[in-house]
Amino acid sequence: MRLLAIASLFALVLSSGAQAAGGGDTARKHPEPQSWTFTGPFGTFDRQQLQRGYQVYKEVCAACHGMKLLSFRNLAQPGGPEFSAAQAKALAAGVQVAALNDAGEPIERPGTVADRFPSPYPNEKAARAANNNALPPDLSVIVKARAHGIEGEGPDYLYWLLVGYSDPPPGETVLEGLYYNPYFEGHQIAMPPPLATDGQVTWPEGNPPATKQQMAKDVVAFLTWASEPHMEDRKAMGVKVFLFLVFLCVLLYFAYKRQWKDVDH
Amino acid sequence: MAHGNYRYEPKSAFAKWLDTRLPIIRLVDESIVQFPTPKNLNFWFTFGGILTFMLAVQIVSGIVLAMHYVPHETMAFDSVERIMRDVNYGWLIRYIHSNGASMFFIAVYIHIFRGLYYGSYKAPREVLWLLGIVIYLLMMATGFLGYTLPWGQMSFWGATVITNFFSSIDQVLPGVGSAITQWLWGSFAVDNTTLQRFFSLHYLLPFVIAGVVVLHVWALHVPGNNNPLGIDVKSPADTVPFHPYYTIKDLFALAMFVLFFSYFIFFVPNFLGHADNYIPANRLVTPPHIVPEWYYLPFYAILRSVPDQLAGVVLMFGAIVIWAFLPWLDRSHVRSNNFRPLNRQFFFILIGVVWILGMLGAQTPDGNFQFYFGIEVPISKLLLTQICTIWYFAHFIIITPIISTMEKPLPVPESIATAVLAKGGAPAAAKANG
Amino acid sequence: MAHAPDNANVTRRDFLLVASQTAAAVGGVIVLWPFIDQMNPAADMLALREVEFDLSAVQPGQIVTTEWQKKPVFIRRRTPEEIKAAEDTQLSDLKDPQADKDRVQRPEWLILVATCTHLGCIPSNLFKGDYGGWLCPCHGSHYDTSGRIRKGPAPRNLAVPPYQFVSDTKVVIGAEPKASASAPAEKG
Structure with a gap:
C-alpha cells in the first residue's frame, strides 16, 4: 500500500533523526548492544533473571538507591519476576516500615505486600550528605530515563555503566572521590563500582554463576521491568490489535474498491 | 452549498415535524450524507477526517487521564507513574494520549502541505485556510501545555524556555516582558502555580479547537471541497454523494492510520518522547540537550537562527503568521500544482528546507550539520539554519508572488468529469500524488 | 451520476x-x-491493606472505631449480657437470619464494617437503638448486639470483615482468618 509505504518511510526518517545528537571530548562511550530477552515486538522477561536481578538490587543497589514507585506486591504480579504470593509476602516482611502504634508513637513494623520498597535515606539532604554531595537517583524508571530509554540504548547503557569502570587513560584525571567510567557523560561518576567481585550475590541453586557481567545483566533486566511493568501486557495486546487492524484494513480496502468500482475517478 | 442542487426532503411525518423546528436531520443529510463531493479526491484528502478522529481520541483519553492525574508539583510525576502502573489500562490510555499528540501533528502537517500543494488556500477558501491556521496555533499551545504536565525535566525546562519567549519583549518595552512572564508563572520561575494553570488551560483548549473545527468544516461546506485538479465543480457529473463513497474511503484511510498509530502505542511508545522526561523536574539542573517535541523542531531552529532574543522569537512566530498572507501572496489563478510545474518544484524545495530545519532543531547548536547515517556535512549548523530560514521566508514573500505572476501554467481540464474520463478511469490519485 | x-x-x-x-x-x-x-479501583487500591489493632485498651462494653479499606470498622468488646442477648435471639426474628456464632471468632469481640447496609451512613455509637446495638441516624435502622438488622429500612446485617487474632490482644483486620489462610507455602 502506498499509504503504508509513506508511513514506514516517515518512521524511518524520524528514527534516524532521533539518533542525531551531538557529543564532546568527554562524551559518553557508545554502549555496545547486549542481547536482551525483552526487545522486539514479542520480547518477554525471563522470570528467573528478574528474580536474580531483584536480589542484586536488594543486596547491592538498595544500599544507596531507592525505588519508591515499586511495592512488594509488584514482585508477584503477572509479567514481572512473578515471585509467589507467599514469597512476596516474606520479602515484604523482611523490611521494617515506619508506622504509628495505637498510642500514636512512632514504631517500626514488618512490611506488607502493599508497602513500597524502603528508601535508603530519609530525604535528599541526608542522601547527599552520605554520598559526598552526590544524589543516588531513584531507580524506579531509570531505564526509561537514560540513553533514549527502553527502545533506545537505556538497558545497554546501564549494563556498561555497571561493568565499564576502568583506570583513566593518560591525560584524563579523576577528581577526588570520583571514579573513572567512560560510559558516563563526563567520564567521572560519583558511584563507586557497585559490582566489585564475582560471587558478590549468592543465588539459589540452578542459576548461572554470579559473575559481574551476569549480575549486571540481571539487575538491568529487573530495572527494565520495574520501569515498564506492563510491557508484556502491552506487546501481547499490540499483536492482537495489529492482527485485527490488518484484517479490518483488508476488508475496508475491498469494500472501498467495490463501492467505487462503477465510478470514474 | 455552492454546487449542491440537492436539498433534503423530510419523508416521515416526524421528520417533517422536526424539520420545521430543529432541522438537524437536514444538517446531517446535506453536510455529510448527500453532500456533493468532487469524485477525484485522492488519499491526501482523507486527513481532514483523520484529524477529526484524532481530536476525539485526544479529548476522550485526556478526560480519562485527568481523572487520575494530580496537578501538583510534588505529585504530578508520581501520579503519571501511578497511571502507568496501577490504574486499569492506564498505561494504554496514557500511551494513546502521548503518542496521539504526535499522530495529530503528523496528520496536520500532511493536511497543511496537501492544502499548499493543491492550492486549497485560494479563493474562495481563504477563511477556511485562516481558520486552519488558528487551529494549528491552538494545537501547538495545547501540545506545549500538555507536555508540561508529567513534570519531568523536559516538561519543566520546556515550560521555562517557552514562557521566556515573552521576556524578549523587555528589549523594546523594558520590564513589560518580565512582568508578563511572571504573570504567566504566578511565581518567580516555573512553579506549582504554573503547573496548575497549565493543566486548566490544557483541559480547556481542546474544546476551543473543537469549536474552531466546527467553523472550519462550515467554511469548507460553503464553497465545497477543493480537489487534486484544483478546478471548480461544474455539474453533478463531477461529484458523488459524500456517503457512502467518501465515508468508506475515509474509513479505510483511518484504519490504515490507526494501524500506524498502534505501532507506536504498543511497540515503541516512548520513541517520540524524550528520556529526560522520566527524570522528575529539578529546578536546579537543566538537562544537557534540551530539545522540544519533534513537531516544533523547524520553528525551534528558526528561533536559534539569529543571535538575538527578540528577533528569534519574532521570526519564529512570523514563520507561522506568514501563512495567513499566502492566499494573497499567491496570485496564480490555477490552484493545483499539477498544472504549475515550476511552482511545484519550489513546493518540494520548501518541504526539503522545512525538513532540514527540523533536523537542525534537533541538533545541538554548535558544529557542522549532521546528516543521516552519520554523514557530517561541511557547513556550520548556524549558517545552514540561516540559509534555510531566509529561504523559508523568501519562499512566501518573494518566490511565490513572482512565480505566480510569471509562470505559464499547463492547460487545465474543462471539468473533473472530462479529466477523469480522459484518463480512461485510471485512478487520478496515482498521478496526483507526485 | x-x-x-x-x-x-x-x-x-x-x-x-x-x-x-x-x-x-x-x-x-x-x-x-x-x-x-x-x-x-486501581491495583494499589486493591492491594489488601491489613490494619493491626491493639485490643488491650478496650474496656468491656466499649466500642472503638478504626479504619480499613477507607471504611470505618467497629470493634466492640461485648459484655456477657450483650453476648447472651445476641446468642439467644431466634433466627426467625431476624430479617437477615444469621447466628451470632457465625459472626464472631471470639464471642467477646464483635468486629464489623460500620457502614449501614441501607445507604452507607455510619450507625451511631451514641444511640444504641431498640436492640442495644446501633441506630443509624440517617434513616432509622436498628441493629442488635451482633450487628444484625432488626428494624428499619436496611436490608442486610452489618458486614463482618476478614480478620485474624494474632494474639489475645492483637487483631489484624483484612487478614484472612487462620483456618482459611490458603496461601501455599512455597520454597524460597
Whole structure:
C-alpha cells in the first residue's frame, strides 16, 4: 500500500533523526548492544533473571538507591519476576516500615505486600550528605530515563555503566572521590563500582554463576521491568490489535474498491 | 452549498415535524450524507477526517487521564507513574494520549502541505485556510501545555524556555516582558502555580479547537471541497454523494492510520518522547540537550537562527503568521500544482528546507550539520539554519508572488468529469500524488 | 451520476460494506472497555491493606472505631449480657437470619464494617437503638448486639470483615482468618 509505504518511510526518517545528537571530548562511550530477552515486538522477561536481578538490587543497589514507585506486591504480579504470593509476602516482611502504634508513637513494623520498597535515606539532604554531595537517583524508571530509554540504548547503557569502570587513560584525571567510567557523560561518576567481585550475590541453586557481567545483566533486566511493568501486557495486546487492524484494513480496502468500482475517478 | 442542487426532503411525518423546528436531520443529510463531493479526491484528502478522529481520541483519553492525574508539583510525576502502573489500562490510555499528540501533528502537517500543494488556500477558501491556521496555533499551545504536565525535566525546562519567549519583549518595552512572564508563572520561575494553570488551560483548549473545527468544516461546506485538479465543480457529473463513497474511503484511510498509530502505542511508545522526561523536574539542573517535541523542531531552529532574543522569537512566530498572507501572496489563478510545474518544484524545495530545519532543531547548536547515517556535512549548523530560514521566508514573500505572476501554467481540464474520463478511469490519485 | 450497478454488484458491495463496518464497530466497542475499566479501583487500591489493632485498651462494653479499606470498622468488646442477648435471639426474628456464632471468632469481640447496609451512613455509637446495638441516624435502622438488622429500612446485617487474632490482644483486620489462610507455602 502506498499509504503504508509513506508511513514506514516517515518512521524511518524520524528514527534516524532521533539518533542525531551531538557529543564532546568527554562524551559518553557508545554502549555496545547486549542481547536482551525483552526487545522486539514479542520480547518477554525471563522470570528467573528478574528474580536474580531483584536480589542484586536488594543486596547491592538498595544500599544507596531507592525505588519508591515499586511495592512488594509488584514482585508477584503477572509479567514481572512473578515471585509467589507467599514469597512476596516474606520479602515484604523482611523490611521494617515506619508506622504509628495505637498510642500514636512512632514504631517500626514488618512490611506488607502493599508497602513500597524502603528508601535508603530519609530525604535528599541526608542522601547527599552520605554520598559526598552526590544524589543516588531513584531507580524506579531509570531505564526509561537514560540513553533514549527502553527502545533506545537505556538497558545497554546501564549494563556498561555497571561493568565499564576502568583506570583513566593518560591525560584524563579523576577528581577526588570520583571514579573513572567512560560510559558516563563526563567520564567521572560519583558511584563507586557497585559490582566489585564475582560471587558478590549468592543465588539459589540452578542459576548461572554470579559473575559481574551476569549480575549486571540481571539487575538491568529487573530495572527494565520495574520501569515498564506492563510491557508484556502491552506487546501481547499490540499483536492482537495489529492482527485485527490488518484484517479490518483488508476488508475496508475491498469494500472501498467495490463501492467505487462503477465510478470514474 | 455552492454546487449542491440537492436539498433534503423530510419523508416521515416526524421528520417533517422536526424539520420545521430543529432541522438537524437536514444538517446531517446535506453536510455529510448527500453532500456533493468532487469524485477525484485522492488519499491526501482523507486527513481532514483523520484529524477529526484524532481530536476525539485526544479529548476522550485526556478526560480519562485527568481523572487520575494530580496537578501538583510534588505529585504530578508520581501520579503519571501511578497511571502507568496501577490504574486499569492506564498505561494504554496514557500511551494513546502521548503518542496521539504526535499522530495529530503528523496528520496536520500532511493536511497543511496537501492544502499548499493543491492550492486549497485560494479563493474562495481563504477563511477556511485562516481558520486552519488558528487551529494549528491552538494545537501547538495545547501540545506545549500538555507536555508540561508529567513534570519531568523536559516538561519543566520546556515550560521555562517557552514562557521566556515573552521576556524578549523587555528589549523594546523594558520590564513589560518580565512582568508578563511572571504573570504567566504566578511565581518567580516555573512553579506549582504554573503547573496548575497549565493543566486548566490544557483541559480547556481542546474544546476551543473543537469549536474552531466546527467553523472550519462550515467554511469548507460553503464553497465545497477543493480537489487534486484544483478546478471548480461544474455539474453533478463531477461529484458523488459524500456517503457512502467518501465515508468508506475515509474509513479505510483511518484504519490504515490507526494501524500506524498502534505501532507506536504498543511497540515503541516512548520513541517520540524524550528520556529526560522520566527524570522528575529539578529546578536546579537543566538537562544537557534540551530539545522540544519533534513537531516544533523547524520553528525551534528558526528561533536559534539569529543571535538575538527578540528577533528569534519574532521570526519564529512570523514563520507561522506568514501563512495567513499566502492566499494573497499567491496570485496564480490555477490552484493545483499539477498544472504549475515550476511552482511545484519550489513546493518540494520548501518541504526539503522545512525538513532540514527540523533536523537542525534537533541538533545541538554548535558544529557542522549532521546528516543521516552519520554523514557530517561541511557547513556550520548556524549558517545552514540561516540559509534555510531566509529561504523559508523568501519562499512566501518573494518566490511565490513572482512565480505566480510569471509562470505559464499547463492547460487545465474543462471539468473533473472530462479529466477523469480522459484518463480512461485510471485512478487520478496515482498521478496526483507526485 | 455515472453509476448504475446491477443487482449482483449491489449484493456483493453490501456484503463487504456490512462486514467491514461491522468489524470496525466491533473494534470500536472493544476499545471502550479500557476506558470504562480505568474507573474501577486501581491495583494499589486493591492491594489488601491489613490494619493491626491493639485490643488491650478496650474496656468491656466499649466500642472503638478504626479504619480499613477507607471504611470505618467497629470493634466492640461485648459484655456477657450483650453476648447472651445476641446468642439467644431466634433466627426467625431476624430479617437477615444469621447466628451470632457465625459472626464472631471470639464471642467477646464483635468486629464489623460500620457502614449501614441501607445507604452507607455510619450507625451511631451514641444511640444504641431498640436492640442495644446501633441506630443509624440517617434513616432509622436498628441493629442488635451482633450487628444484625432488626428494624428499619436496611436490608442486610452489618458486614463482618476478614480478620485474624494474632494474639489475645492483637487483631489484624483484612487478614484472612487462620483456618482459611490458603496461601501455599512455597520454597524460597
